[in-house]
Amino acid sequence: MSVTEQTRPTAAQPHHVQMLIDGAWVDAASGETLMVENPGRRTSIATIPRGAKADVDRAVIAAQKAFTAWSKIPPRQRGRLLLRIAEAMESRIEELARIIAEETGNALRTQARPEATLTADIFRYFGGLAGELKGETIPLGENVLSYTRREPLGVVGAIIPWNAPVLLGALKIAPALCAGNTIVLKAAEDAPLGVLFMAKICQEFLPPGVINVLTGTGEECGGPLAQNPAIMKLSFTGSTEVGKIIMRAAADRIVPVSLELGGKSPSIVYPDANEDWVVDGVISGMRFTRQSQSCTAGSRLFLHQDIFDRFLEKLSTKVQALKMGDPLDEASDIGAIINEKQFRKVCGYVDEGLHRKDARLVFGGLPPKEGPLSQGYFAIPTVFADTSNDWRLAREEIFGPVLVAIPWKNEEDAIRMANDSHYGLAAYVWTHEIGSALRTAHAIESGWVQVNQGLGQQPGHSYGGYKQSGIGREFSLEGMLDSFTQRKNVTVNLNVPRLG
Numbered sequence: 001m002s003v004t005e006q007t008r009p010t011a012a013q014p015h016h017v018q019m020l021i022d023g024a025w026v027d028a029a030s031g032e033t034l035m036v037e038n039p040g041r042r043t044s045i046a047t048i049p050r051g052a053k054a055d056v057d058r059a060v061i062a063a064q065k066a067f068t069a070w071s072k073i074p075p076r077q078r079g080r081l082l083l084r085i086a087e088a089m090e091s092r093i094e095e096l097a098r099i100i101a102e103e104t105g106n107a108l109r110t111q112a113r114p115e116a117t118l119t120a121d122i123f124r125y126f127g128g129l130a131g132e133l134k135g136e137t138i139p140l141g142e143n144v145l146s147y148t149r150r151e152p153l154g155v156v157g158a159i160i161p162w163n164a165p166v167l168l169g170a171l172k173i174a175p176a177l178c179a180g181n182t183i184v185l186k187a188a189e190d191a192p193l194g195v196l197f198m199a200k201i202c203q204e205f206l207p208p209g210v211i212n213v214l215t216g217t218g219e220e221c222g223g224p225l226a227q228n229p230a231i232m233k234l235s236f237t238g239s240t241e242v243g244k245i246i247m248r249a250a251a252d253r254i255v256p257v258s259l260e261l262g263g264k265s266p267s268i269v270y271p272d273a274n275e276d277w278v279v280d281g282v283i284s285g286m287r288f289t290r291q292s293q294s295c296t297a298g299s300r301l302f303l304h305q306d307i308f309d310r311f312l313e314k315l316s317t318k319v320q321a322l323k324m325g326d327p328l329d330e331a332s333d334i335g336a337i338i339n340e341k342q343f344r345k346v347c348g349y350v351d352e353g354l355h356r357k358d359a360r361l362v363f364g365g366l367p368p369k370e371g372p373l374s375q376g377y378f379a380i381p382t383v384f385a386d387t388s389n390d391w392r393l394a395r396e397e398i399f400g401p402v403l404v405a406i407p408w409k410n411e412e413d414a415i416r417m418a419n420d421s422h423y424g425l426a427a428y429v430w431t432h433e434i435g436s437a438l439r440t441a442h443a444i445e446s447g448w449v450q451v452n453q454g455l456g457q458q459p460g461h462s463y464g465g466y467k468q469s470g471i472g473r474e475f476s477l478e479g480m481l482d483s484f485t486q487r488k489n490v491t492v493n494l495n496v497p498r499l500g
């Protein structure tokens with residue numbers, strides 16, 4: 001693992017960034033603040049409002065007030081505003097990318113810039129879909145006109161995590177607004193700055209109250225948002241544990257809920273696929289260049305036993321050639337883990353692997369205690385080879401660069417092990433044999449299976465989880481219609497006697 005130059009942090013004072021309620025930039029009612037850290041340098045970069053129930057209540061009232069007019073705007077007119085937001089965002093991608101890299105620790109070149117670019121594209125994609133909020137007519141006979149309307153739900157309460165904060169925020173904001181809802185979104189306390197920057201661009205084009213973005217902790221700000229009686233839809237991305245809390249809050253009031261939760265995704269490599277491009281694909285699917293802080297990380301590598309050692313050798317060479325270092329350095333491929341808590345959690349898993357007798361460390365290990373990397377939360381890409389699919393490292397979402405490689409002999413065994421998980425978000429299958437590839441793709445219990453590639457989500461593809469990885473779909477037209485509209489049926493009797 002090579003290390004890129006760690007440029008010394010500038011001694012700039014952390015700046016203060018406010019949150020957005022009803023078109024105005026405001027502090028928390030309590031006046032309290034939280035600190036945002038650059039995890040690559042462990043320096044404070046900004047303070048943000050520590051939002052709580054009083055702020056949630058204000059934001060929800062503003063969103064409720066804005067809903068009446070916003071929902072009545074013809075959809076394509078709303079879409080046009082989203083297209084203008086996309087254009088404005090495209091002109092500021094570089095600024096946005098640097099903010100993301102600084103607050104998340106995600107490397108600028110490999111992650112933050114692509115995230116900023118895709119975010120603008122998400123607004124463009126949904127802006128163009130506004131005309132598709134169509135209903136149906138139902139053929140009940142000549143004397144009946146029965147049709148459906150796709151109506152917005154009202155105020156959407158959205159809560160997002162820190163791992164791809166701006167993209168995940170846009171995936172709530174753009175479809176919710178396009179469909180005629182208004183929104184109150186709570187950013188993650190670790191990565192609110194990019195989301196607030198995006199909100200600033202959105203607010204230039206939107207009436208006050210249509211978009212409200214709050215900052216604060218999960219319990220103090222996310223909790224009251226999930227429980228607010230005027231919220232008509234909850235949309236959450238984050239851990240499965242908090243997803244359950246959100247779903248319980250939704251159950252109390254019978255509001256629809258969408259959940260994008262965790263994953264422990266399998267990557268199955270067939271014996272004919274011991275090739276360089278597959279190794280590259282497995283690395284990309286494992287999201288090593290995002291410190292594997294991704295819900296779609298292919299973190300369980302099922303390698304056919306005939307290629308097991310040779311494949312791991314190639315993987316080892318390629319991963320160790322990646323440069324880890326300052327997220328803002330263009331040369332860095334890999335950045336830092338989001339915060340100390342996550343860093344310690346990842347190190348805990350690595351430590352457990354190192355102590356387990358029947359697991360073999362292929363490469364990696366615990367982070368250095370000295371040198372440039374010790375200045376930030378840098379976790380070293382680590383691979384354990386193991387024969388078992390049933391220890392903690394092979395079952396739990398680590399959300400860090402720790403990959404477990406497990407050998408297999410028969411296709412059925414590979415599929416059985418792949419499906420032996422309470423998660424079901426993504427999966428990767430690698431082989432030249434189209435029959436094996438598709439048989440396996442169909443047998444895997446995951447919402448998204450990629451064959452011979454390890455790419456990220458694209459606008460238009462319905463993305464979401466099976467099992468405890470979630471409910472509902474995002475990224476697509478169907479996702480917008482299912483998650484952010486409700487169908488109303490209107491049935492008209494055409495057989496009314498004529499007047500007079």
Ligand code: NAI
Binds near residue numbers: 238240294342
């Ligand atoms: P988290 O699920 O606690 O946080 C996600 C969002 O939920 C944040 O905005 C947070 O403030 C909010 N939140 C937390 N508790 C809440 C509550 N009681 N009520 C309402 N909102 C609440 O995730 P965290 O703690 O940052 O990471 C822990 C683990 O979660 C990670 O190690 C990873 O395994 C998983 N995770 C998965 C993600 C995914 O995209 N699948 C994203 C982030 C974390």
Ligand code: MG
Binds near residue numbers: 218
């Ligand atoms: Mg948490």
